[in-house]
Amino acid sequence: MTRSDRVASVVGLAAIALLACLPTRSLAQDQPAQVQPSADLIARGKYLTDMGDCVACHAAPGYPKFAGGQYMQMPFGDISTPNITPDKETGIGNYTDAQFIRLMQRGIMPDGSRIYPAMPYPWYAKVPKADLLAIKAYLFTLKPVHAARLPNKIWFPFTIRPAIALWDAFFVPGEEFKPDPSKSDEINRGAYIVEGLEHCGTCHNHWNLLGNTAIAGNVEGGAITRWYAPNLRNDDLTGIGRFSVDDLVSFFKYGHSKSMGTVAGPMSETIDESTMKLTDSDLHAISVYLKSLPVVAAYTPTDGRYRPDAMAAGRQVYLSHCASCHQDNGQGVSERIPALDGNGMVQAAGSQDVVRVVLGGLEARGPYGLMPGVGAAMSDKEIASVSNYVRQAWSNRAPANTTTLLVSLLRKDTHTLLNGSRPDGCPALAENDLAKVLDDSSNGIGALLQQTTEANLLQNANTIISKVRAVAPQIKREDLVNGLAIAYCPIVEKEPGLQESQRIWQLTHFADRVYVQLTTNGAY
Structure with a gap:
């Protein structure tokens, strides 16, 4: 395995993790403080939890949100993500404030053992204690879910956790974020978000294994889980130099912008579960901060490389x-x-x-x-x-x-809906407005979709769109295109006599027709 592959395996999963290796229950003897948090504190905690993208790791298929259940693939085995609801037996319901802070900032569990840096605690080390306690206050308002943590599958000698202390000593910051008095309040706010809860460097740092340190290469681009997180420095060719602050804000808010195109890979989940939930002012601060960083090129342009x-x-x-x-x-x-x-x-x-x-x-x-x-x-x-x-x-x-x-x-x-490589079959349609429309037998839309074949695809797709628009005009165009493709997948799978290439083509043709019909009508 190359260095890039090792980096990709370790850090890509950390890029979407928050609290990824919390213990399944507290082993400490002291009891949590019985202080009722204010509504404002809980609301701030929810916002900060969204900023940290917690749910991306702690919401495995079939599990309630924050109940864990995912396996994070590492070069030395698989680490399970734990339950972080306030269940006292299998979650974090017995955590004291001090225990929660120590885990978040130092990666140390209540019993003194250390967690693996798949959880980006080197970044959370910079988050002020008050913000961490706001997150804890919000998590403790969640409905407790009794969900025991799945066993880790880690190979020896990586099961020897005390060695992590040496890594921590070199690559975990020793203090919380401090504003730079020479910079504006907005740049400092952006720096706090990027270098703290959003933990952008877990993906975008060049030397990902070197934690949250200056020598890691601050957001200069890096390999993650066989994707590549691009350079976020202000270089025109290899970074974000040719994009405006407004371009970046749009990209972080919607996952696309006119100048930057559309998002792909793990960043899609980061946008859906985190950045699109942030305020415009915070997105602007992130963008201004990134644009303020010194120019660093990810490579030297190479003309004439090919014959x-x-x-x-x-x-x-x-x-x-x-x-x-x-x-x-x-x-x-x-x-x-x-x-x-x-x-x-x-x-x-x-x-x-x-x-x-x-x-x-x-x-x-x-x-x-x-x-x-x-x-x-x-x-x-x-x-x-x-x-x-x-x-x-x-x-x-x-x-x-x-x-x-x-x-x-x-x-x-690479296993996606759109390439036919689906070991687990067609994905399930989320419980949303479109699902309700398709389940409502009175409108006939679900039945019409079931009857759609290549022979009547164009006519049926147009009729389905018209009917959905009539009963649920609030559904966004992208959700209709993606959702109807998911709903049509099992129908195509069951159609007899089709080869796999024909199934892929028919599914893609249907989704494309839905998009064209919506675009022609100017619908969003």
Whole structure:
């Protein structure tokens, strides 16, 4: 395993973790303080909990929110995420304020043992105690859930936790965040969020294994769980230099912006569960802070890396599989299909994101349509070739570092609705307004969806959209496109006589038709 793979495995999971390794119950003898928190404190705690993205790790499928149940894959085994509801037997109901703070800031459990840094406590070490206690106050208002922690599956000698103390001594900050008096209040607020609860560096630091320290490379880009978190420094080519503060605010709030395109990978969950719940002023502070950081380039631009015949091969794949949407010039379609020329993901130092999007596709988001997992029908060589082509075509000058081995590894890891690689079958439709519409037999929409085949797909998709709009006009366009695709998946799976490639095509065709119909009508 390469250094990048080790970093990716360790840190990607930490990037969406909060409280990831809390013990299943307190072993301390002292009792929690019996002080009723105020409504304002609880509200602030909820906001800070959203900022920390707690629920991303502590809400496994089939578990209530904050009840844990996920396994975090590490190079040395799998770590389970615990229950952080106030259940006294299996949760954190017996934690005192002091125990909670020590765990959050130092990674030390009530019994004195140390947790693995899959939980980003090196970042929470900078969070003031008052904010941590607000989080605790909110968590203690949750309904207690009796859910015992699943056993860790860690290999020897990594089960020897005292060794973590040495790592902590080098890579965990020794003090809480202190404002820089030479900076504005807004920049200091952004710094506190980025360097604290949002723990951006767990993904975006270059040397992720070096914790929350200056030598880790502050948000200069880094590998995470076989994705690549791009450079957030103010470099025009390899970072965010060409994007405005407003571009960044829109991206953090909605997961897309006109200049930056749409989000992909683990950042999607961070936006959905965290940044979109923050106030505009905090999003602005984050963006202003990032723009204030000194310029650091993630790589030196490399022209002429390819032989002409290699570039020609990549271009041919692009023209065959990509240009019909993204255009021959890589400009896409404004606020419909993201541009690839100048795209931050395409120009990142690592090519993992490009490969995974080609393999797995993208859900619709905001005005941007769904992208099918075109790579499911492409060879590893074709994907490597087109990835390297788009990273050096037009004005792009990213390293041509995609190999067939990388594509092969990522293909094994990429299972999405849109590429047909679903070991666990079709995903379940969330309990939302669309689910209620489809379950209501009186409107006939669910029955019409069940009857939809390739032969009547265009007509039925148009009728379904019209009917849904009539009874539930509040449903956003992206939720209709993604939700109807999920609902249609098991119907296509059961249709007899279809090969897997035909099922993928029919599902994608249906979702695309839904998007086109909504876009034509100007509906959001």
